[in-house]
């Protein structure tokens with residue numbers, strides 16, 4: 795599968811099969827995060843791979859208790875640290891760095907036949923407590939990952955047309 799195909803195939807998957815992820819597949823997904831670019835190549839991120847069912851249930855609870863998040867065989871808590879380093883443009887690097895790494899993982903997951911869903915709707919203090927995340931780090935997103943449920947193929951969400959989001963030379 796090429797990158798373009800993976801980009802086009804990716805969907806947010808909100809229903810998972812009760813099936814383990816092969817370790818080598820999970821490792822390739824994590825490797826995709828490892829290879830992501832980061833500001834000054836600092837790579838100051840941490841990906842907490844949660845497989846324990848009880849911990850996944852608690853993470854689900856901390857994410858509005860929707861059920862399907864905890865049903866994924868793996869939930870990756872994607873964390874950034876340090877949380878105060880800004881680039882010259884003023885933006886905090888950790889948010890950007892971790893986000894790129896997550897996107898790499900979502901695309902590698904597609905190649906592995908796996909589904910993912912970005913989860914930003916979680917109670918961070920609760921998640922920090924569950925996973926023992928120190929004050930020097932922030933949990934940026936949760937990423938459930940697993941085989942998509944066969945009976946609930948994810949819908950394709952519409953996107954704005956290119957001419958609505960792109961302009962040339964100056965903002966207009």
Ligand SMILES: Cc1cc2nc3c(=O)[nH]c(=O)nc-3n(C[C@H](O)[C@H](O)[C@H](O)COP(=O)(O)O)c2cc1C
Nearest residue numbers: 804805806807808911912913914915916948949951
């Ligand atoms: C930063 C971010 C946070 C998101 N948070 C959630 C979330 O908390 N719960 C959820 O069900 N989907 C979440 N999503 C998934 C989006 O709803 C989804 O990407 C969007 O509707 C487009 O659908 P698609 O991913 O299937 O193309 C999030 C996506 C992003 C990029």
